[in-house]
Amino acid sequence: MTSMPGKSLKGWLTRIGDLFAFAAGLAVVILVMTTVVAVAGRYVFGQPIFGIEDVSRVMLAFVVAGSIAYGARRGAHVHVDVISMQAGRRVLRVTDTIARLVGIAVAFLTSYALFTKGLCGKACGYFTPNLSIPHMPFYFALSLSMALFGLILLVDLFTGTPVEEHSSEDDGEQF
Template sequence: MRAIRRLADRLIGLSALIGGVCLLGLTGVILVDVVGRAMGAPLFGSQDLITMGMALLVFGGMALCDRQGGHIAVDLLEPRFPPALNRAIDIGSALLGAAIFLLIAYTVHESAKLSQMLNMSTNLLRLPRAWVQWGLAGLSVVAALGMLLRAVELTVTGRDVRKAP
């Protein structure tokens, strides 16, 4: 189980690295665009780059957010529930999250196939949309696998990686 967790943490780290690189790139694009607008020459295609980069940024950080327990949680009743029920709720929410992200991955993958077939591209720079959509599908699968592994670990070992140091 430790080897699988180590591999999953590396994939989650890679996903977060992709999101971080997108954040740095987007910061540069926005800076150049804002300064360019002030000088009367905005960056051509910045809207295309920002739109695609923001999608990769959000989905790149999603697996790390789940790994660290960063998702919103309402725990009003958690102190009143027995530990077994709280664990069952955590397992169910992890499985539901994994199913949602797998559905997102499937939908975006189907959209990427359509984009490739129709040769769809961004408005200004004519960048192919399918590449970014495949990236989103892959990042969604990483998030889903992380959630699925969390559910398995909670079921088998009772250990919650979100609460581990």
């Protein structure tokens, strides 16, 4: 018995999205611990910790990257589906295709822009102000996340299966 390439690709995209979510979860834990230490340092010991804002900002970049990738695969991004309430299936199919094509273009363009911006690095002054943490890895994480989002939209366009169908099956809930 052979499996369809689209199914296995969707499985890989889901796994990659889950890895991004795991990384984002770790970043949230680090962010919470950093905040607790910063608050304790400032208000309990009266000593603010130099550069704590830099660490918080870079952790937030990982949280955003993980959220984009995970949310794309699970259909968790906010969307309002007004067209399906007013138009028929044929119109919805056309508007869905147009929306996915626009989404693919925007996702890949954003991924490219983030990647090229990350390549410049310190030469362009892309580092945090206090600790001089380079922005490059965070640009790359965001770029990969947006590329994954574009791939998910592309696969869904060619397989004809919207992300929402998979997320409702996986979660056991339908809103």
